[in-house]
Amino acid sequence: PMLIIDGEEIDFNMYRYMYLGYKNSMSGGDDTYWNEDTDGSMAATLLDNVEYSFRMTYTWLRLGRNLDITMDEADEAELAQAMAEEQAQEGFMETMAQYNIPDMQTYEAVMRQNFLVQKISQAYQLMLAEENEEELKAGVVSAKHILIPFDEEEEDTEKAEADAKAIADTIYGQIQAAADKEAAFEALREENNNDPGQPEEGYTFGIGEMMTEFYEGALALEPGSISEPIRTSYGYHIIMRLPWNEAYYEENKASLTSNATGEILEPRMQELEKELVVEYGPNYEYVSIANVK
Secondary structure, eight states, X not given: OOEXXXXXXXXXXXXXXXXXXXXXXXXXXXXXXGGGOTTSHHHHHHHHHHHHHXXXXXXXXXXXXXXXXXXXXXXXXXXXXXXXXXXXXXXXHHHHHHTTOOSHHHHHHHHHHHHHHHHHHHHHHHHHHHHTHHHHHHTOEEEEEEEEEOOTTOSXXXXXXXXXXXXXXXXXXXXXXXXXXXXXXXXXXXXXXXXXXXXXXOEEXXXXXXXXXXXXXXXXXXXXXXXXXXXXXXXXXXXXXXXXXXXXXXXXXXXXXXXXXXXXXXXXXXXXXXXXXXXXXXXGGGOOTXXXX
């Protein structure tokens, strides 16, 4: 074995698959890239990346054991079908070679491991979402906005920003002067439709899905209230927060909370990763750019 993690051996073929994948990712497939590695630091980074990837995989597997998550009959059938469909595709063997998978045993091991890790990840993130639902819900926002973009044709960026800000301030003033502010917002949004992708019902989003300034500005509003112009790299936004959309949340819970659950998950995974027992096989010392091909 090249590595032994938590008592499980990683053989040369599995290690080679991961090593060459990271090697090609770092070099863009150009082996002359490594000619610049005169002090060996790039090769050391490659080794670290490969080991870290294995550590993360086995952290998920350890978590799966802790939660008693295993492959059941339905999973086995789904995996078998997925592998059969891949193997039936034209050029399957060439794809295997492209991804540095030398034989069917390694292919099946990679597919099985990836399938199980994905199952564990999805189950645990769902568990975190349920445990922290009120907190996660509080970070989901529905909003509409009026965007006044910077004039990309204006060479003077300061002037482009000032012009956009002046227009946004004027629109905001018109909204504030109206007796029915929401109606005024909607009318002015129609007149200044600079975000053609904006759904008619507005956006619903969680942390990490919008520009930070936009997200924080929308989150700070009460439903029905309207922000002053908020600057992002796109321009100035006037945001109106919408009422809570329970149906949309329930339908899209996983995607809306994935970034937030990730923030909860990361420190827990780091603690589990520290508990891994990692040993190096007798041939590990010979791993190098020249030796692993």
